[in-house]
Amino acid sequence: MTDFNPMSSINIAELEDKMKTAALDQHRGYAQNHYPEVQQYRPTETIPKSSACGHQVLREPVWNKGLSFTPEERVSKNLTGLIPHVMESLETQSARVMKMIQTRQTNIDKYLYLSNLKAQNIDLFYRVLIDNIRELMPLVYTPTIGDVCLQYSSLYTRPESLYISIKQRKSIRTMLRNWPYPEPEICVVTDGSRILGLGDLGINGVGISIGKLALYTGAAGINPAKTLPIVLDTGTNNETNLKDPFYLGLRSRRVSVEEQQAFMDEFMEAANDVFPNMVVQFEDFDTEKAFKYLDRYRNKYKCFNDDVQGTGAVILGGYIGAVNLSGVPVDEQRLVFMGAGSAGVGVAKQLVEYYTRRGLSEEEAKRKFWLVDTKGLVTQDRGDELAEHKKYFARTDNNGHQFRTLEEVIEYVKPSALIGLTATFGVFTESVVRALKASVDAGGLGRRPILFPLSNPLTKAECTFEQAVQWTDGTVIFASGSPFSSFAMKTPDGNVVDYNPNQGNNVYVFPGLGLGTILAKATKVTDNMVYTSAAALAESLNTDELRKGLIYPRIERVRDASLIVAREVMKAARRDGVSKLSDEQWHEWEEWGDVALTAYIKERMYDPVSFPTERARF
Numbered sequence: 001m002t003d004f005n006p007m008s009s010i011n012i013a014e015l016e017d018k019m020k021t022a023a024l025d026q027h028r029g030y031a032q033n034h035y036p037e038v039q040q041y042r043p044t045e046t047i048p049k050s051s052a053c054g055h056q057v058l059r060e061p062v063w064n065k066g067l068s069f070t071p072e073e074r075v076s077k078n079l080t081g082l083i084p085h086v087m088e089s090l091e092t093q094s095a096r097v098m099k100m101i102q103t104r105q106t107n108i109d110k111y112l113y114l115s116n117l118k119a120q121n122i123d124l125f126y127r128v129l130i131d132n133i134r135e136l137m138p139l140v141y142t143p144t145i146g147d148v149c150l151q152y153s154s155l156y157t158r159p160e161s162l163y164i165s166i167k168q169r170k171s172i173r174t175m176l177r178n179w180p181y182p183e184p185e186i187c188v189v190t191d192g193s194r195i196l197g198l199g200d201l202g203i204n205g206v207g208i209s210i211g212k213l214a215l216y217t218g219a220a221g222i223n224p225a226k227t228l229p230i231v232l233d234t235g236t237n238n239e240t241n242l243k244d245p246f247y248l249g250l251r252s253r254r255v256s257v258e259e260q261q262a263f264m265d266e267f268m269e270a271a272n273d274v275f276p277n278m279v280v281q282f283e284d285f286d287t288e289k290a291f292k293y294l295d296r297y298r299n300k301y302k303c304f305n306d307d308v309q310g311t312g313a314v315i316l317g318g319y320i321g322a323v324n325l326s327g328v329p330v331d332e333q334r335l336v337f338m339g340a341g342s343a344g345v346g347v348a349k350q351l352v353e354y355y356t357r358r359g360l361s362e363e364e365a366k367r368k369f370w371l372v373d374t375k376g377l378v379t380q381d382r383g384d385e386l387a388e389h390k391k392y393f394a395r396t397d398n399n400g401h402q403f404r405t406l407e408e409v410i411e412y413v414k415p416s417a418l419i420g421l422t423a424t425f426g427v428f429t430e431s432v433v434r435a436l437k438a439s440v441d442a443g444g445l446g447r448r449p450i451l452f453p454l455s456n457p458l459t460k461a462e463c464t465f466e467q468a469v470q471w472t473d474g475t476v477i478f479a480s481g482s483p484f485s486s487f488a489m490k491t492p493d494g495n496v497v498d499y500n501p502n503q504g505n506n507v508y509v510f511p512g513l514g515l516g517t518i519l520a521k522a523t524k525v526t527d528n529m530v531y532t533s534a535a536a537l538a539e540s541l542n543t544d545e546l547r548k549g550l551i552y553p554r555i556e557r558v559r560d561a562s563l564i565v566a567r568e569v570m571k572a573a574r575r576d577g578v579s580k581l582s583d584e585q586w587h588e589w590e591e592w593g594d595v596a597l598t599a600y601i602k603e604r605m606y607d608p609v610s611f612p613t614e615r616a617r618f
């Protein structure tokens with residue numbers, strides 16, 4: 001990192017004189033010639049153009065450039081004296097941020113530091129996030145975002161979302177119009193009713209909308225000024241929140257399911273009226289609403305549910321790689337799912353589609369899956385009223401026997417893969433994991449068990465990476481929802497082996513799925529688009545990652561993966577006839593193959609860059 005200080009040789013008075021005499025368009029022309037990168041990373045049509053001056057510019061995070069303002073900008077925007085004289089590259093400022101993050105003691109403090117930065121200087125926040133994604137993603141997303149959500153009302157210092165309460169349902173359009181930025185390209189909306197594995201957090205769940213949108217930008221380059229976090233407040237059944245004097249949401253129990261649905265109908269209609277081009281991503285609605293709203297709106301609006309569809313796609317993407325490593329042929333795989341909620345059923349259904357596309361009938365495909373919930377194996381004759389979303393997978397081959405524990409299910413099924421989506425810490429016990437390994441070993445030498453404890457945050461993971469490695473003698477193919485560290489273990493012959501976990505989190509899909517939907521100008525998100533995102537993800541690993549036995553790209557390559565996902569999603573939108581882009585545009589891309597389309601997407605991915613030293617000097 002080399003620093004430079006063009007400011008030291010600048011005579012501000014002289015520069016002011018020079019610029020006063022220059023016509024504005026000449027100035028623009030000059031800037032374009034001398035700072036093309038600036039024009040490139042701040043496309044005028046997407047970031048609101050600032051005619052503001054002085055403090056206004058510094059206080060608006062999408063206009064503020066911190067210490068990267070050029071000498072001319074400092075003069076033309078009346079900034080001289082309002083910021084330190086020095087001019088710094090984004091890299092230097094980013095290094096300062098990282099240094100300060102290290103000094104913060106807790107993850108919440110680190111989060112708050114970053115959140116503050118985002119509220120001041122969007123470009124710098126995203127430069128830091130993109131360049132340090134491995135270290136920072138766990139702060140802006142799971143697991144830290146879970147703690148942030150738990151305490152959101154106490155941590156609150158400033159608005160960062162739209163907060164729409166059912167009490168103001170008559171004013172939804174006004175509230176949407178109050179959003180100060182141009183029409184958003186994507187919103188993440190939650191009602192806080194099932195935040196990660198932490199249950200009903202009410203309005204405090206807004207943190208997850210904010211966190212996911214940080215990754216739409218950080219991991220896929222969606223313009224940050226065009227993202228909109230929303231929380232719908234329909235009350236909460238969380239006793240701690242209801243008793244908390246600082247709780248910011250409605251201090252009453254959730255209204256009835258029918259009232260929530262009517263409110264959601266009104267919200268969707270208003271959002272479509274006010275922002276007709278915006279993609280809506282549903283996040284962390286409790287399972288009943290997750291399925292109901294997806295069914296209700298998917299053909300009417302551009303929307304998808306990330307917990308059902310994004311998670312389904314991301315786990316399918318990882319499963320394809322895992323099967324290749326497992327030594328158990330894909331058609332011999334037998335999968336036990338611990339957890340039959342929105343995520344469990346969403347993933348299982350996506351995998352059923354994988355098998356049917358491979359030629360199995362739906363019935364044959366379905367028979368590969370055994371779902372377990374708190375009452376045991378989900379069977380048709382279990383005696384309880386099965387929730388609607390579980391009926392599809394209810395087994396009929398149990399001959400009247402009910403399997404109540406996971407050990408019993410494993411003993412009966414002899415699975416090759418065990419997937420956890422229970423939001424319950426530690427349910428993959430040593431005996432469970434050893435039983436899984438034994439059932440895989442019985443199939444033949446060199447076979448490896450697939451074990452995915454996918455619940456978030458870390459406090460809800462079904463087991464840790466270290467446990468998984470130890471209890472399978474290092475043979476496990478592992479992916480978890482929240483990130484675990486790598487781990488070294490001594491083998492019986494005395495060698496030390498490094499084990500690298502995978503993070504099986506929908507962050508590998510939703511940013512690219514969103515970006516592809518936006519860029520294709522898709523009128524809806526089709527099943528093919530979702531399925532294609534999984535297949536594209538599976539293809540996005542490079543040779544180094546494959547050689548290391550990974551099943552997801554390293555998180556440092558998440559933007560590469562998102563680009564590939566977005567490209568394939570766009571093509572799927574075209575195939576399904578839902579892309580509103582012109583035929584001419586598509587014909588042009590089709591002629592050039594993937595190269596032209598890839599370049600088109602890449603050009604549109606927000607990626608704040610610093611002024612190159614030599615250009616900044618004049």
Ligand SMILES: NC(=O)C1=CN([C@@H]2O[C@H](COP(=O)(O)OP(=O)(O)OC[C@H]3O[C@@H](n4cnc5c(N)ncnc54)[C@H](O)[C@@H]3O)[C@@H](O)[C@H]2O)C=CC1
Pocket residue numbers: 194195196197198286287306307311314338339340341342343344372373374375421422423424427454455456457460480481482504505506507
């Ligand atoms: N890795 C990822 O990308 C994602 C992870 N998730 C995680 O999945 C988890 C579940 O989410 P949802 O399906 O929406 O929740 P949910 O509450 O609807 O479903 C949980 C399911 O687990 C079952 N369960 C709970 N405790 C159990 C136990 N001890 N034994 C057997 N079954 C048990 C419940 O009966 C229910 O079927 C959450 O922790 C969430 O963070 C969700 C989406 C994406």
Ligand SMILES: CC(=O)C(=O)O
Pocket residue numbers: 142195196197284306307455456481505506
């Ligand atoms: C990752 C995610 O969407 C969840 O845990 O709910």
Ligand SMILES: [Mg+2]
Pocket residue numbers: 196283284306307
């Ligand atoms: Mg979620």
